Amino acid sequence: MIVVRQKPVEEICSMVARHRNVLLVGCNTCAAVALAGGEKEVDTLIELLKLTMRRKGETTEFSGCVLQRQCEPEFIEHLDDRVYDAILSLGCGAGVALLSESADKPVYPALDTLFIGASQGFASWRAECSACGKCVLGQTAGICPVTRCAKGILNGPCGGVNNGQCELGDRPCAWVEIYDRLETLERPEDFKEIIQPKDNSVKTTYNKLDLSGEGGAR
Amino acid sequence: MSLRDAFESGRFVVTSEVGPPKGTDVAEMLETAELLRGRVDALNVTDNQAAVMRLCTLAACVHLVNAGHEPVYQVTCRDRNRLAIQSDILGAASFGIANVLALTGDHVVVGDHPEAKAVFDLESVQLLEVIETLTKGTDFAGKELHGTPELYVGAVVTPDAVPVKPQLAKFEKKIEAGARYFQTQAVYDPESFKSFMELARHFDVKVLAGIVVLRSARMASFMNRNIPGITVPDALIAELEASEDPTRTGIEIAARFINDVRDVCDGVHIMAVGAEHLVPEVLEAAGLAQEVSA
Numbered sequence: 192m193i194v195v196r197q198k199p200v201e202e203i204c205s206m207v208a209r210h211r212n213v214l215l216v217g218c219n220t221c222a223a224v225a226l227a228g229g230e231k232e233v234d235t236l237i238e239l240l241k242l243t244m245r246r247k248g249e250t251t252e253f254s255g256c257v258l259q260r261q262c263e264p265e266f267i268e269h270l271d272d273r274v275y276d277a278i279l280s281l282g283c284g285a286g287v288a289l290l291s292e293s294a295d296k297p298v299y300p301a302l303d304t305l306f307i308g309a310s311q312g313f314a315s316w317r318a319e320c321s322a323c324g325k326c327v328l329g330q331t332a333g334i335c336p337v338t339r340c341a342k343g344i345l346n347g348p349c350g351g352v353n354n355g356q357c358e359l360g361d362r363p364c365a366w367v368e369i370y371d372r373l374e375t376l377e378r379p380e381d382f383k384e385i386i387q388p389k390d391n392s393v394k395t396t397y398n399k400l401d402l403s404g405e406g407g408a409r
Numbered sequence: 410m411s412l413r414d415a416f417e418s419g420r421f422v423v424t425s426e427v428g429p430p431k432g433t434d435v436a437e438m439l440e441t442a443e444l445l446r447g448r449v450d451a452l453n454v455t456d457n458q459a460a461v462m463r464l465c466t467l468a469a470c471v472h473l474v475n476a477g478h479e480p481v482y483q484v485t486c487r488d489r490n491r492l493a494i495q496s497d498i499l500g501a502a503s504f505g506i507a508n509v510l511a512l513t514g515d516h517v518v519v520g521d522h523p524e525a526k527a528v529f530d531l532e533s534v535q536l537l538e539v540i541e542t543l544t545k546g547t548d549f550a551g552k553e554l555h556g557t558p559e560l561y562v563g564a565v566v567t568p569d570a571v572p573v574k575p576q577l578a579k580f581e582k583k584i585e586a587g588a589r590y591f592q593t594q595a596v597y598d599p600e601s602f603k604s605f606m607e608l609a610r611h612f613d614v615k616v617l618a619g620i621v622v623l624r625s626a627r628m629a630s631f632m633n634r635n636i637p638g639i640t641v642p643d644a645l646i647a648e649l650e651a652s653e654d655p656t657r658t659g660i661e662i663a664a665r666f667i668n669d670v671r672d673v674c675d676g677v678h679i680m681a682v683g684a685e686h687l688v689p690e691v692l693e694a695a696g697l698a699q700e701v702s703a
């Protein structure tokens with residue numbers, strides 16, 4: 192899923208301050224699961240914004256709704272935003288982008304989009320993939336070195352590894368984990384193969400994916 | 410004599426390092442180099458060491474070559490992509506810089522521009538492959554070079570890393586990728602270093618033991634706590650603590666270590682970290698002063 196986090200209220204206020212009537216739009220898929228874009232979060236943010244703006248002497252009004260998915264046109268088609276002069280999206284960057292495309296008014300992000308991640312238990316996620324466009328997980332026992340090694344190293348731990356922890360001190364060393372798991376899987380020889388530098392050109396090739404017909408990128 | 414020739418002559422090799430200044434004044438760097446002239450076989454020039462921005466390594470190497478020194482051009486992958494790195498290495502070779510040390514580099518977040526974009530388009534193993542490709546007359550995209558660099562290529566290894574197994578497996582990858590010699594992270598326990606050398610001796614590579622001269626018990630404890638892959642044994646810390654002249658004791662510790670390992674490795678790399686004036690004293694205490702300048 193896409194993991195997101197709400198921006199500081201002050202930052203949100205400064206974006207919407209010049210508007211009269213703002214519609215908050217949640218997203219019931221990733222952002223809701225990430226506890227940042229569901230119904231509850233929309234309601235809470237409305238209350239918070241009202242309070243903050245009132246304290247500043249501003250009269251901006253806020254209302255809210257939640258879409259099933261902001262990153263798909265069929266879900267935003269029926270959004271009725273006529274009475275509002277701005278939209279505040281509680282979706283990921285893709286949601287904000289698609290809303291902006293169809294709305295005839297400014298759309299602001301209430302969230303910061305952080306990473307593609309997986310759940311680590313209640314209210315906790317870890318970055319697992321950076322969408323590099325050429326997956327190497329088959330050689331690295333399912334642990335992404337691009338994402339989970341602080342330096343994106345593809346061929347083993349740097350000299351900074353510290354008792355199995357990354358030299359940055361904020362995570363386990365991805366390469367120690369990869370090495371250990373390859374040993375558990377009885378495939379230590381996989382470590383020996385030198386992984387070539389990433390083909391970064393795929394990042395430009397895949398600025399879109401269209402499987403609908405001719406010119407489809409397959 | 411070039412670093413390669415020094416290794417090939419079979420004698421015990423000594424290298425040290427200098428750091429480029431933050432700014433354009435290279436006088437102090439050249440003074441430090443002067444202090445080490447004739448005493449060491451080569452001088453490493455660090456590359457924005459610890460991710461702290463400084464005068465560029467290539468320019469510093471050129472200053473050293475012009476002054477008649479033998480520099481080792483340290484190249485990290487933190488600040489430049491594969492285009493920039495290749496063109497810098499060609500540039501270095503065009504100035505007669507013959508030694509390159511391939512490193513991944515410290516992360517930008519530990520340095521003085523923590524908000525910079527960390528590049529890491531390559532890392533040490535891949536960088537070694539890229540350099541090997543250049544020395545064979547083509548660039549990494551397979552295009553022929555007009556003038557092929559001749560380079561003697563080194564890498565680093567941390568024999569006391571915890572855990573050590575993946576580190577040693579990577580050491581082998583670096584050899585496969587073209588490293589001809591290694592300098593190690595600072596090591597203090599001769600026995601543990603000897604067991605590393607037993608593994609290293611299975612390969613056709615030269616190894617320089619890394620030496621950081623201890624100047625106090627406090628410095629030793631600090632390194633144990635803060636520098637991954639360095640373990641100063643308690644006995645040495647106690648020795649420094651009991652000493653009335655800890656700097657002298659640190660020099661003796663370094664000299665003793667050198668003599669303990671001189672039969673198992675090919676030389677030493679002395680990282681003076683701001684105390685280059687101690688390097689000649691260490692060499693003297695280890696009985697190496699004569700040999701190197703000969």
Ligand code: SF4
Binds near residue numbers: 321
């Ligand atoms: S290698 Fe990592 S970043 Fe690339 S696709 Fe696979 S999981 Fe994602």
Ligand code: SF4
Binds near residue numbers: 341351352357359
């Ligand atoms: S310590 Fe491990 S995770 Fe951290 S940068 Fe080095 S190799 Fe990557």
